[in-house]
Amino acid sequence: MTHKIAILGASGYTGAELVRLIAGHPNMDIVALSGERKAGMKMAEVFPHLRHMTLPTLCKIDEIDFSGVDLCFCALPHKTSQEVIRDLPGGLKIVDLSADFRLRDPADYQKWYGNPHAALAQQDEAVYGLSEFYRDEIRAARLVAGTGCNAATGQFALRPLISAGVIDLDDIILDLKCAVSGAGRSLKENLLHAELSEGYNAYAVGGTHRHLGEFDQEFSALAGRPVRVQFTPHLIPANRGILATVYVKGDAQVINETLAEAYGGEPFVEVLPFGQAPSTHDVRGSNFVHIGVSADRIEGRAIVIAALDNLTKGSSGQALQNANLMLGEEETLGLMMAPLFP
Template structure:
């Protein structure tokens, strides 16, 4: 069976990444691609690296006949997605890559995203899209909310440790570096080459980053009590990748064993031998996440490091992984491509 796929917001980085991945999927066909300012253009003109593919011309969303669509990937900006998804036919499955359905509490959404939610009925049915931890719910879902790329990386490092009770929940420091594609494709002065290259900087310092809403929601749910991590993201002059360095209190060997046990059967999570540290260059362009654990010279402390590609495992690859489950396909379909190195 071939599933008919639409991608809304196909002219952005995550949209292009979805096209790249679906191009080799054994049972998906892209039947519609939408864009706003680039409507009417061919995908090859917007992304020349995709010129070898036969793809629909970019169009406006209201020009798409959703009667011919089985599943829609929504790669639109925050606040836009909820309005668009609200208007879609109720029989179309949706994987949303924005933040609009990640937070279950509408008040938390308003707090972190600065506006009231416009599709609360859909919010109630949306399933959080961290595949490895919501697999059964995703299989039965109509709407899946993709995670933030930073939030996914931190959760892969910490969720099993919080659930197993092997770390001090009040002493978690998450230091994260994210490549510039995580900021999207829109022109921004601070992302110009001359502004960004040859250095990196912290941003959203002091607990203002929106992905903290996801950390608060998910970690507190697991622990059964409030858990707040200390989190500082940094923007690095690289195109792809996230590296999260997490400082925790607990026995390093036990922490490593806990992660090995948690991810032993997971196709996309690789826990490295104790003492080895991952690198973004080893997961580039892939749906894999590498996790390493090391002890610290201070007794009773450990360092957990997670690396993934923000556009693939952190966003579009995760979205395709979820879509596979929603459509009854093999979870790994279209996603086992090896990382690109060097």
């Protein structure tokens, strides 16, 4: 069976990544692509690397006939996404890549994103889209909220450890480096090559990054009590990739064994041999996550490092993984491509 797919916001990085991934999916056919500012343009004009594909011309959202669509990916900006999704047909399956439905409590959404939630009915039915941990809920869902790419990376490193109770929940430090594509495709002065290249800086210092809302929500639910991690993201002059270095108190060997057992049957998560550290190079352009554990020189402390591609496993690849579950397809379909190297 071929599923008819629409992508809203196809002129952004995650939209283009979805098109690239769906090109390798045998059971999906893209029938509509929206790009409000680039409506009327061909995808080959916006993204020349997709010129070999036969794709619909970009259009405005109100020009799409959703009656012929089985599933819609929504790769729109925060706030815009909830307003659009609120007005989409009620029976349409949706995978949202924005932050608009990630936080279950609307008050948390307003706290972290600065505006009241505009689609409360849809929020009530939304399922958090971290595929490896919410499979059953995602299979039955109509609306799935993709995670933040930073939030996903930290959760892959920490969720099994919190669930198993093998680390000190009051002493978790998450130091994260993320590539520039995570900031989106809109022009921003600080992301110009001359201002970004050859530099490396922390941002959202002191606990202001929006993905902390996801960490607070998910880790506290796992532990059954409040869990607050110390989190600082850094912007690096790279196009793709996230590397999270997590400092925890606990037995490093036990931590490694816990992660290896938790992810033993997962097709996209690789736990490296003890003492090895992953690199963003090794997951680039793929839907894989690599996790490594090392003992610290200070007894009773360990270092957990996780790497993924922010545009693939951190966003569009995760979205396709969720769509496969929602449509009854094999979860790995269209996603087993090897990473790019070098």
